[in-house]
Amino acid sequence: MADQDLDLQADQLSNAPLPEQTTELFGHSAQLDQLLRAYDAHKLHHAFLIAGPKGIGKSTFAYQVAQQLFAKSGDEPLDRIQEQMRQGSFPNLKVIRRQKNQKTGKFAAQISVNDVREAVKFFQTSAARSGVRICIVDCVDDMNANAANALLKTLEEPPQNAIFLLVTHRVGGVLPTIRSRCNLLPLKPIEDQDVQSVLTQAGVTMAGEELAQILAIAKGRPRKAFEALEVADNPALRALFAWLEAPDQHSETAMLELAAALADPKAEQVWQLAMEMIDSHVAAIAKYLSAQKAPRSVLAKALAVWEKTQTLVAEQAIFNLDKKQTITMVLEHIRMLNQAAMLNEHQTV
Template structure:
């Protein structure tokens, strides 16, 4: 695989989870798995759930290395110079099979779903490797990205589990999975990381400055924090805060500058349109919460708390902003799906949001 080829299970701008050296902040889940393995109650399928970007894939890859390297009891740590660790990092371990959304060479984009052909590859892996014996591991990341045919094909594997096989399913939204799939898995449910654990993980990724702001904006998701960092998300968010700071006058020059940035070309490091829609969603969510719980602390941009206290002073304003967030975000993503101009879509959102401010802003 070329270094430029996008990977569906990797945050743009960050290392792939298979390269992570340690699982941070999920000791309980790791302990649950190790206890089951130590007591010879190793289930054939594990469903690792929780919000996107909190370390589910890191845990899955750590479990994979531990299983294939016959790791020591009590810890998932496997030395990076272990042959299994090196093969897993290179995706050359023959006893490992990874299922994820494939890259479509014709369109130059990642496919939108995991297809039935992807799951058939999993079936072939277990069938072909059965004669070799020993333990085999498959990772499906993310299981909630399977289409209906793929889900039904996976269910057949779970109903007749392969001898010596362990399947690790990662799911951001487990409710989207078939109940029959969930019932055949043992669940490891992960929670968002604490601020201290976030700071630890970001430091290991070489991010020491702006860690507090990234943690605030990402809501305990390291993956989201790394994505924002890799795309200068904090700088773009600061521009958004400055723009809304001009309300109710509304600076159209700043608005046009922000919107025009959405028209940039998507790369392996991210999509400028998606970044701006994500930041608008986050801004409006934090704005709505300000009317219910008070201005956000810590701030994700200078002046954010004062601005939100002014634009959303009470629960009535919070309901208005929350409703606008849901409506405009859905409209923008639908517009992009039919190839409408990204800059025009973002500009339209900004103009409509500007019209809401005079009715709720403090004098």
Template sequence: MDEARRASLHVIGHNDAFRTFCDAIASGRLHHAWLLTGPEGIGKMPLAFRMGRRLLNAEDPNGSAGRLVTAGSHPDLLAVGRAFDEKRQRFRGEIVADDIRPINSFMHRTAAEGGWRVVLIDTAEAMNRNAANALLKILEEPPPRAILILTSAMPGALLPTIRSRVRKLAIAPLGESDVRAVLRQNVPDAEPSEIERVVPLAEGSPGRAMSLLADKNGAIGNIAREAVRGMPIGRILDAAETLARAGETGFALFFTLLGTALADAARTVAAQSTARGVRLAEAWQQIAEIRARAENFNLDKQEAIIEALTAAGEAGSF
């Protein structure tokens, strides 16, 4: 969240989406809830903070309101997301009802600055059923001059009743020049050759590009593509051991790149073999579920990688 707060002062790209929001403010008919949708890592949360800054007159980084937003202490801005688990040293897999309930009292209190109260919910699809129901009650009776801005890479995972009560704003992936600009801004020490290697692979996602920079020489990506072609069991075990040593970042990047490799393979074979394309698409969903289980329930990462490598190989050689 802190990184998104700071990035909201210099958001690169997404100008059309921000203009749409500003036009809604100017019209005097600003919807009480917005849902920013788009792939992971494209900058939805920095944009959400930028939208909040506009409403709170906090766009000047040197102004008192701007400094409060950057510091995370503005009294009229509440940001909610997956809580950090101090014991496990990672973010929890779900947003729970206790994370959502404070929103109601926050939105109904008098704004400290006499203006708007702004609530941001990051990765809204991570809400469990109880959290989603708690949010739905808030959406059903929104108070005046209070706004909710949600972000989601998987809006289809939200309750239909939530989706029906928000204004959807599709956020497009960035162009390659903008991805380069984000990388130069956030990773100034990155080698130019590495930036040029990852930008075409990032699919418009600076977040993904920064993860790819951590995959020196594309080693994890090579394993992902090899997995789709099929690996013997010995190679699967060796690859899983290597990937497990890469830690949480390597684990997340592997599953992202494996999903991409499966999607690329499905597109390639779709015109030749509908059955094989379907099988690859099903494997993509299966692997997403393997990752979610491992992260939500703190399961053995190496076992999850072995399961994913096996599923990818079975689908690819179908």
């Protein structure tokens, strides 16, 4: 992968390090140990489908697996392997991912069959170093039909001493024939302290309420934390945070202005993060009411609001409905939930 551009990759965030540039894995340690034990016992399968929600660190996990297996099977120390991988120059690694058109500067919408064929040629040549050779597909969801079929042929007759690590955000969308050739390795969102460690490793330092808000949005997904940080100073998101803290202290006009700002068609990332903030807020209210042993009617109200907000947001995305109208209805439901929560608090005092 020496010819790949490490300064920019498809779907890369400007404030987050590339997976191949990380040297420490936070979370997913049990799964990593599982693979390394299988290798030590000479029972490692030749292909793994690393599955889970987007943003939980599956690609980082794949590179960490590769680093450890290269160190175990080859004759170079781990730190030297990590340095070469950071530079994109470790010869026993091949990465398949969407490529950038050097003329237009834009990334291809899909992984093409030619990208897979290059990987096949990689395994047909003599290994440059001792030890295993690894191919990371990041991610298999991006493959077009021809590329997927080409990869399938390689998985059916894998090269000697080769290991394939396929990343997927939607395991159900992977060709059944590819799934059948791989061992499924499901990963889950990581702990909040691990997300914080990922941020710290990237040079992000924060604490208190600011950190709590980012972690609440992330929900165990480091990528979502970096996305939130990218727009943390966005005035619409700051206004939403203030509104959620005290819905009844803001006028109807203020709510409509907030809805208009969040629905800006040029700020899709702001919209997505706003939905995350709202979901976390409603969940926090429901959790608080449950801890306070609120009446069943109040808990039912919280559940109803959570379900309604989820439905409204999902329908907006599916049917391309008016965002301003959607967010206005969502905020009104939250205002009613806040009033119910405050009423319960007064009654229990």
